[in-house]
Amino acid sequence: DVKVTQSSRYLVKRTGEKVFLECVQDMDHENMFWYRQDPGLGLRLIYFSYDVKMKEKGDIPEGYSVSREKKERFSLILESASTNQTSMYLCASLSDPYEQYFGPGTRLTVT
Amino acid sequence: ELKVEQNPLFLSMQEGKNYTIYCNYSTTSDRLYWYRQDPGKSLESLFVLLSNGAVKQEGRLMASLDTKARLSTLHITAAVHDLSATYFCAVDSGSRLTFGEGTQLTVNP
Numbered sequence: 404d405v406k407v408t409q410s411s412r413y414l415v416k417r418t419g420e421k422v423f424l425e426c427v428q429d430m431d432h433e434n435m436f437w438y439r440q441d442p443g444l445g446l447r448l449i450y451f452s453y454d455v456k457m458k459e460k461g462d463i464p465e466g467y468s469v470s471r472e473k474k475e476r477f478s479l480i481l482e483s484a485s486t487n488q489t490s491m492y493l494c495a496s497l498s499d500p501y502e503q504y505f506g507p508g509t510r511l512t513v514t
Numbered sequence: 515e516l517k518v519e520q521n522p523l524f525l526s527m528q529e530g531k532n533y534t535i536y537c538n539y540s541t542t543s544d545r546l547y548w549y550r551q552d553p554g555k556s557l558e559s560l561f562v563l564l565s566n567g568a569v570k571q572e573g574r575l576m577a578s579l580d581t582k583a584r585l586s587t588l589h590i591t592a593a594v595h596d597l598s599a600t601y602f603c604a605v606d607s608g609s610r611l612t613f614g615e616g617t618q619l620t621v622n623p
Binding site for chain 2: 436444461493495503505506
């Protein structure tokens with residue numbers, strides 16, 4: 404079974420802190436994704452990556468950056484957390500043919 | 515810009531009844547996905563539909579895809595309480611997915 408893990412299930416941070424969300428997949432997938440999920444807005448794509456050191460902006464990249472130094476790990480970085488970044492963050496990786504597997508999610512609260 | 519619309523967004527039904535959730539999308543795509551999400555949990559893959567006319571069934575759920583109409587349906591047969599969850603469709607637009615808003619399904623005894 405494909406396994407996608409995220410570093411934390413719940414996280415509480417203060418406004419202005421730098422926040423790292425880690426995602427690791429164990430199936431050698433090239434494509435990885437970060438989404439946020441908010442009530443009434445569904446899932447929105449923040450960033451995705453096709454390969455190591457490659458990244459592409461999704462629909463809502465503002466306030467976020469990403470890092471992909473190794474194939475199995477895709478990190479989402481909030482440079483200076485703000486309260487409007489309180490959300491559920493979901494990481495996913497893409498198999499061939501084209502099925503996305505999701506991690507368990509990180510519920511981030513910024514106070 | 516690809517838009518994906520689901521309806522209904524909220525569905526309350528009785529056990530034993532049948533119902534259909536609809537997923538419409540705005541641009542051409544040959545791949546469509548259905549996911550289930552339980553409260554506080556992540557998304558679980560239900561179906562991957564890869565061509566026009568594709569039909570897949572698992573238990574009481576059946577999904578179909580009509581790429582010409584840009585429409586997918588998720589049909590629920592003889593609903594049971596365990597099917598209560600939020601169901602998302604997602605459309606592939608070049609190795610990235612665009613999600614519908616989700617349909618929150620509640621099955622009442």
